[in-house]
Amino acid sequence: MAVPVVVVDDHRMVGVPLVAALTPALAAHGFRVLPLAVTVAAVGRTTAPGVAVCDVILDGGVSGAAAVEALAGRGWRVLLMSGAAPEEQVLDAVAAGARGYLVKSDDPGSLVAAILAVAATGRHLSPSLAALLYADLGRRPEPRLSATDQRVLRSFVQGEDAERAAASCGLTEPEVLAGVERIFRAAVERRRRHQLTPRELEVVRAVACEHLSTAEAARRLFMSIDTANTHLRSIRRKYRLVHPDAPATLPQRTAAQLWARELNLC
Incomplete structure (x- = not known):
């Protein structure tokens, strides 16, 4: 049975030519390339150990680590690719189960080699x-x-x-x-x-993306102001652990804004 490969990329000008190039290159190795999927929701379940080549940042639907988890849950081994994804977002996606990562400026032949490696050994x-x-x-x-x-x-x-x-x-x-x-x-x-917990991510989005005050964020998220401040302290602590050069006086809201930028949350 041919090993299925699906490309998940919301940029058709990139994805369509990529599918066209991969189809004959992988057919010689017993792989079958499926039509381009522009969202994770468009990818079905696979019973074979297929490989999903997924852009790290997708504008439609889930993206990043959430996309990896969704695809892995449908039986796919996920190979990430990106033009300019934030480092923290790539590493979070690896933590979610991605099997490898390539940048789009890499040599095209390296993608075929990466797909073969992920299919054969589970890692690249x-x-x-x-x-x-x-x-x-x-x-x-x-x-x-x-x-x-x-x-x-x-x-x-x-x-x-x-x-x-x-x-x-x-x-x-x-x-x-x-x-x-x-x-x-x-x-x-x-x-x-x-990494930030799901609840901490909600606080980051409320504070950094929606520009809510701590009290407003607490009301929005159905928590006390003390709990919101506890999350903000943890958000700042984790940012300084990841970025040891960050000043000890880094404000909590600034740490939330920096996380939002690095994780592409807004």
Whole structure:
């Protein structure tokens, strides 16, 4: 049975040519490319281990981490792509279950290779994603990676694939792939320790996107002002954990506004 692949992109000028290019390139490997989906809602359930190539930012319906969760819930392995998605949004989507990430400026052939890797091993660690994970590890070292896994991660930052990483790190290719799996798991755990809760996201949207006062946000969200302030303190604390250069005097509302910008919430 042919492995299904679906492209989810709300920009038809990008998505339609991409589907046209992928169709013959992947057919030679036993894959079947479905028509372009401009929203996650347009993607059906798959019983085969299909690959969904999904833009990080979608204007219609769910986007980012929510899009990854929705597609994964329908049986798809999600490979993210983007032109200019905020770093925090990409990492949150990885924490939600994305199997890889490419930037749209990458070589077109790298997308085919990434789809094949996600279908075969369940993961693809591109130089772009490896660089994001390496930077995130520097900001949030827990849980730690072993020295060997850090070497593996650096080799992918430098553009090596699993075969070349094995040679440069003195490992076998299966050992490198096991290291990649640990790198992803650690990244997911780091994000879950520091990302905003659903309730905190609601407060951020109310304060930063709707420009409500704390009292107005509390009324809108059916919580006390004390509870709203507790959420705002947590929002600021998590922002400073993620951004250690942020001043200790960073106002709570400013932290909410910065989170809203980084996560593309407004």
